[in-house]
Each structure stands twice: as C-alpha cells, then as structure tokens.
Amino acid sequence: MGVFIFQNGSNSGWKRIDRSRQIWPSAVYFGFILAGLLGTYFLMTRLIDAPRTLPDSARASESYRLLPTLTAVSVKRRATLILIPAGTVQIGDNNGPSAERPAFEFRSRAFLMDRTPVTVSQFADFVKVTRYKTDAERYGFGGHLEKSSGAWVAVPGASWRYPLGPKRSPALDDHPVTQVSWFDANEFCRAYGLRLPTESEWERAARMGQTPDGHVFKAGDPIELSHRYLLNAWEGTFPLANTGADGYQTTSPVGAFGVTPSGLTDMAGNVWEWTSSRYLPYGAPQQESTRIPAEMVSRGGSFLCSPEFCQGYRASARNHTTPDTSLENIGFRCAADPGLPTESRKESQ
Ligand SMILES: [Ca+2]
Numbered sequence: 001m002g003v004f005i006f007q008n009g010s011n012s013g014w015k016r017i018d019r020s021r022q023i024w025p026s027a028v029y030f031g032f033i034l035a036g037l038l039g040t041y042f043l044m045t046r047l048i049d050a051p052r053t054l055p056d057s058a059r060a061s062e063s064y065r066l067l068p069t070l071t072a073v074s075v076k077r078r079a080t081l082i083l084i085p086a087g088t089v090q091i092g093d094n095n096g097p098s099a100e101r102p103a104f105e106f107r108s109r110a111f112l113m114d115r116t117p118v119t120v121s122q123f124a125d126f127v128k129v130t131r132y133k134t135d136a137e138r139y140g141f142g143g144h145l146e147k148s149s150g151a152w153v154a155v156p157g158a159s160w161r162y163p164l165g166p167k168r169s170p171a172l173d174d175h176p177v178t179q180v181s182w183f184d185a186n187e188f189c190r191a192y193g194l195r196l197p198t199e200s201e202w203e204r205a206a207r208m209g210q211t212p213d214g215h216v217f218k219a220g221d222p223i224e225l226s227h228r229y230l231l232n233a234w235e236g237t238f239p240l241a242n243t244g245a246d247g248y249q250t251t252s253p254v255g256a257f258g259v260t261p262s263g264l265t266d267m268a269g270n271v272w273e274w275t276s277s278r279y280l281p282y283g284a285p286q287q288e289s290t291r292i293p294a295e296m297v298s299r300g301g302s303f304l305c306s307p308e309f310c311q312g313y314r315a316s317a318r319n320h321t322t323p324d325t326s327l328e329n330i331g332f333r334c335a336a337d338p339g340l341p342t343e344s345r346k347e348s349q
Contacts, residue, residue: 077122077192081112081336082263089207091200092282093316096219100316102283108204113197114333116254116265117176117273118188123160124173126188134160135181136326142179143327145304150239152327163250163328174253176271176331182296182323185274185332197335199277199297199318206299206315210268212258217268217314223307231257231269231301231313238306250303250328268313269305271331272298279320295320302329 092103126132136142142158144165145151157166160179171177180188189195197205207216211230215221223233229246236243247256255265279295298319301312312319321330 077125079118079122079334080115081194081334082115083338084108084111084113084201084205084208084262086110087204089204091203091316093218093314096314096316099281099318099320103316104282106200106204108201110338111197111201112336112338113201113205113264114335115263117271117331117333118185119173119254120160120171120175120177121173123177123180123188126191130191132184132187134179134184134326135324136160136179139324139326143325145239145328147239147242158326158328172251172253175251176254176266178251178271178328178331179326180274180331181326182274182321184326186276188332189334192334194334194336196274196276196332199275199299201335202273202275202299203315205262205264206267208262208264209260210313210315212260214261217311218316219311219314221314223269223313229257232303233269233301233313234304234306234310236306238309248303252303267300268315269301270303271300271329272302272312272319273300274298274330274332279318294323296323298330298332304329 086107086109088105088107090103091106092100094101094103136159141154141156142163142165143152144155144158144163146153155165158164158179160177161171162168163171163178186196209215210217215230223230223246229235232246232248232252234242235245242249246252252270254270257266257269259265260267275297277297279297298321299317301310301314301317304310305312311317319330321327
C-alpha cells in the first residue's frame with residue numbers, strides 16, 4: 001500500500017506520487033551509510049591500536065616521548081653535548097685509596113656528554129617550565145661546610161637559588177647549579193631525554209685531559225703552574241681558611257679554567273658531579289655489594305678540595321653520597337647515547 005503525497009512540480013502543478021516505489025532506493029542509500037559508518041569505525045580502531053604494532057625502533061622512540069611527567073619539557077636547552085669516542089681506558093688507580101682499587105680496563109662505547117656542568121641558568125629554565133621542586137626545597141635546607149669546625153651543617157632555606165642560604169648571595173647564572181640531589185639531577189636529565197653519565201664514562205672523558213693542555217691529575221700533582229691555577233680548588237689551611245688564590249671562594253663560572261682537548265670544561269674542581277653509578281667497591285662480588293647502602297658516586301672534586309687532604313680532582317677519585325643529599329659543592333652534567341632523538345642533544349644557541 002502506497003503513501004500518497006502531493007508535490008509541486010515545476011510545470012505541472014500539484015501531482016500525486018506513489019511513495020511505495022521509493023522504498024527500494026532508500027534501502028540502498030541506508031546500506032551505503034551503514035557501510036560508511038562501519039568502515040570509519042574499523043579505521044578508527046586500527047589507528048587506536050597502531051602503537052601496539054609499531055616496530056621496535058619506533059617503539060623506542062615512542063617510549064622516549066612517553067616518559068612520565070617531566071619529559072613534557074618543550075623548551076630547548078642552552079647546552080652543547082660533546083661526542084666522547086669509543087675507547088679502552090684504565091679505571092681506578094692501584095696506587096690510590098682503597099675505593100679506587102683494583103684498577104680495571106673499561107671498554108667505553110661512544111657517548112655524548114654535556115660540555116659544561118649544568119648551569120644555574122639552565123636549571124632555572126627547567127624549573128620555569130616544569131615548576132619542579134628540588135629535594136632541598138622540599139626538605140627546607142641544604143648542606144654547607146662550616147669553615148671553623150670543618151663539619152657539614154644544614155642551612156635552613158639553602159637551595160639551588162641560594163646555595164648558602166637566603167641571607168647570602170643568590171646563585172649566579174653562569175655557575176654550576178648546586179644544592180641539587182641525585183634525584184633532582186636524574187629528573188633534569190630525563191626531562192630532556194638524557195641521562196647521567198656512569199662513573200666509568202666520566203673517568204673515560206677525564207682521562208682524555210682535564211685541563212686545556214691535556215693534563216690528567218694524579219696524586220701529588222700541583223694545581224698551579226707558572227703562577228696560574230689549573231682549577232677551582234681550595235687554597236690555604238683546610239678547613240679554617242680558604243684564600244681563594246685561584247680567584248674563587250666558592251663556585252666559578254663554567255669554563256673559567258679553559259676547555260680540555262676533548263672540548264669539555266670543568267673536568268677537575270669547581271663542583272663534584274653526580275653520576276648514574278651506585279657506590280660499590282671495584283671488583284666486589286655482586287652478592288656482597290648488595291649489602292652496601294645505596295649511595296651514588298660523584299666525580300671531579302670541588303672548590304672545597306684541598307691538595308693536602310681531598311685531591312678529589314684526580315681523574316680516578318670517587319666521592320659517594322646518599323641520593324637525597326643536597327650540598328653546596330655537588331652539581332651534575334648530563335650524558336646521552338648517540339642514537340637519541342636529535343632534539344634532545346642539540347642546543348638552541
Ligand atoms: Ca677556589
């Protein structure tokens with residue numbers, strides 16, 4: 001039974017149309033629409049599932065982008081990474097302190113390392129974007145070496161902005177950032193798709209030369225040649241008096257003592273630098289090593305290192321601190337593997 005309506009034809013006036021003759025064409029149209037919807041649904045499903053079928057290489061790249069929280073940093077870092085070529089070097093010193101023995105051979109793969117320690121300015125950029133709170137800021141204090149006693153004391157309000165406390169001078173932009181814990185340093189590097197260097201990588205780089213003339217510090221080496229200081233260390237009677245004869249009582253601007261043959265700066269003195277390595281005795285069986293409290297190694301020595309006592313600027317010297325510790329003389333620099341995404345290892349300047 002048809003449905004009759006009246007349509008106003010162009011030339012013939014109102015006429016009657018049998019709607020029953022239009023049922024079949026309508027079903028065809030409906031079928032096309034249904035097929036389109038099903039096809040769209042199928043494609044959307046495939047797109048949503050696509051990451052699960054990515055090849056391994058693409059998945060690695062994806063995981064870089066999907067690292068949680070702070071990896072959403074969108075600013076580029078004002079920093080340069082230097083390529084440290086593959087090579088085999090000795091790590092440790094059989095004539096050094098027990099922590100540096102026994103020396104062993106390390107076959108280093110090529111890697112990239114920041115030309116300088118991370119600066120206050122670079123860290124400020126990071127905080128501006130991420131609103132990151134350092135451990136020292138959360139705990140409310142940072143560590144400072146008290147000159148009269150030679151003891152470390154907790155200074156209320158000391159942080160990367162005011163390494164000696166809010167009543168003292170603020171940190172300067174071109175100096176290494178300090179009062180950052182290992183956790184802070186690790187988060188910073190991860191945020192830019194980078195990582196901390198291992199302590200062996202750091203020593204491999206140091207053994208390429210720690211001064212502009214390629215000198216590698218060992219026990220007893222002078223820190224002054226021809227009335228010129230080679231690094232920012234401690235001069236004077238430790239811990240009572242630091243004369244600052246090298247020009248600096250605390251940190252110095254990165255690069256103030258020149259560039260090493262490998263292209264790095266500050267590979268001796270200024271600040272200790274966190275590494276990704278737990279502090280373990282060289283050559284210790286792993287089951288024995290696991291009993292040691294988790295402390296992380298830092299390298300390079302600092303402005304508090306006296307030639308008479310510390311000599312932490314020696315290439316093989318190891319410092320170790322709990323990862324939540326923040327001190328006025330520990331900073332860090334980042335490293336990377338050569339295959340990382342380009343934007344994570346290029347600078348903006
Ligand atoms: Ca100094």
